[in-house]
Amino acid sequence: MTRLASPDFVLLSFACLSLATLAGCGQAAAPVANGPLVGGDAEWPEAPIPQPGGNGEPGDDDSGGDGDPGGDTGDGGDGDGDEWGDPGDGDGDGGDGDGDTGDGDGDTLYDCLEPDDPDGCGVEPNICEAFPWTEGLGEPPPMSPACCIDEDCACMDGLCENAACTADGWCDCNCQLGEDPDCEVDSCAMPAPADEEAAACPDTKDPVVLYMSNDDSNSQASPAFVRRLVSEGSVVPASRVRVYEFLNYYDLSYDNPTADPVDVGIQMRRTDPDTGEFTLLLYAQGQALSPTDRPAFNLVYTLDMSGSMSGEPIELLIDTVTATAGQLRAGDKISLLGWDTEQSILLDGYEVEGPNDPGLMAAIAQIDASGGTNLHDGLVTGYELANEHYIKGGINRVFLVSDGGANAGITDIDLIAAEASDSDGEGIYLIGVGVSEASGYHDDLMNDVTDAGKGAYIFVDSEKEAERMFGDPERFLANTTVAARNVQMELTMPWYFGIKEFHGEEYSADPAEVEPQHLAANDAMSFHQIIQTCDPDAPQQLDTIKAKATYLHPDTFEPMSDEYVVTLGEVVNADASQLYKGDVVVNFAKAFIAISAMIDAQQYEDAIGTANAMSAWLQEAAEALDDAEVVEMVEIMSDYEAVLQGQFG
Structure with a gap:
């Protein structure tokens, strides 16, 4: 259309x-x-x-895009996802490398300073000049002070609103080309484009x-993980x-x-x-899809119950499964598979009577953490259960919930990708849920399995987050349908x-x-x-x-x-x-x-x-x-x- x-x-x-x-x-x-x-x-x-x-x-060279669009139709430039090249120096900021647009103290204005020699200001009309620098004074400063008693400088409340764009023989790195007469193309303030031809009109x-893609697995983990890092008092x-x-x-x-x-x-x-x-x-x-209009669910939860899940991770796992229980309706099929060194099938194609079904809630109460890790067998058995109870025309999903401590081998990825294939109708997609403290958590496992499984990757760091992602009816369907x-x-x-x-x-x-x-x-x-x-x-x-x-x-x-x-x-x-x-x-x-x-x-x-x-x-x-x-x-x-x-x- x-x-x-x-x-x-x-x-x-x-x-x-x-x-x-x-x-x-x-x-x-x-x-x-x-x-x-x-x-x-x-x-x-x-x-x-x-x-x-x-x-x-x-x-770095991975920021922004994976492929060079090429030629005159949007060339990827220098390989970092932009066409015209970085307007900075390669360190992620657009100026002198100090990460701000002012005088280095984190704000966007400049502290008003007076030089020892007032005659150094007011030399050039209509230019807010900083301390002059001339030959014989040693190495030039990386950035001149930004404001002085020059009448061309606008100072209000002790802060200067004009950059130090001077005619002092030194290209101030906090000035743009054209503002500082000492700056030329390829200077510290305005590096030349990485690809001159890319910057020119075709x-x-x-x-x-x-053609564009955000992420083939609809990953949403990073914001919740960042929030958890902050709450733990860690640097992101x-x-x-x-x-x-x-x-x-x-x-x-x-x-x-x-x-x-x-x-x-x-x-x-x-x-x-x-x-x-x-x-x-x-x-x-x-x-738009309402809960009353959705197809029936066949959900298999393959749950990491190894010893590393003890404490908060296993509680978050329980919060996740509990939140989804509230979204079920009569006729939905649920399988619960816990795995550590051994496997334990808590529910096998159980047909619920409605939200928070008593039989399902009783099975959730049995979840505990102990033993080693056997991800491979957990995945194999999980897909066996999903296929055994497959609902044609329904929503068939495997939920993998883990702290990310296991490693997915090549055979695991191949299995997940094959099961997610749509070649014979709707595949069985895998949704990955990371549950853990932020410290020590590695998301390689969930990234890999959800990319192969064509499902969402979600990080749950609290009971509130479990409710946000799975307890809200519309969000639950957005993550599963x-x-x-x-x-x-x-x-x-x-x-x-x-x-x-x-x-x-x-x-x-x-x-x-x-x-x-x-x-x-x-x-x-x-x-x-x-x-x-x-x-x-x-x-x-x-x-x-x-x-x-x-x-x-x-x-x-x-x-x-x-x-x-x-x-x-x-x-x-x-x-x-x-x-x-x-x-x-x-x-x-x-x-x-x-x-x-x-x-x-x-x-x-x-x-x-x-x-x-x-x-x-x-x-x-x-x-x-x-x-x-x-x-x-x-x-x-x-x-x-x-x-x-x-x-x-």
């Missing part, structure tokens, strides 16, 4: 610039003639963290067509932050007004008119756009390089990315951008598709509520990456200051969006600031 947006749009009014009226923006008006793109600037402030920063370790005007390593899992975890649901399994769309705002930078959210919303199979997301942009920063798992111009994923009912795929033009003046009002999803019907396996075509003039002035929240989610995750880099560089004041600034920024977003999940982010970031203050303050 193809949907064309109305060609009519209206520019944002002054009232529409208010964050409180964000959802009311984009009402239609009279048609507008073609011409340079007007309006569409983001209504919310940029996050107070270094930009850019991708998934995982900042500045020779042809063929559209840019890219950048390597444990996967931005796309934050997008999977938090609610970015969109309306699906159709009867089709999938509805696609785009939200977009201009974030830097000077460079032609935009933030774009491509999404696919699964069909399928609304569309083998969803392939496609984005078509005008010729002058390229991806600068991608917050999914992979993208490519070759659809064969991006693995399709299933989309659940009551769930959404969200692809947040920073795109940039090769020429800031290139975008035109009536240029179009297209979102498309191809997929298989969940029951008939019939090939289907949905696409949405909209003009740039309309999309940048339409509602962007989910884009704003997506921006919040992405920058919340990236803040942990940035802070980790600062701690690694022993820039502890910067780390604490960044956490403080992010808490304030998140609080503003929470009030603007009136969103309980963003309120939770404020609390987590505030707690993290306290952790950092306690360790490094």
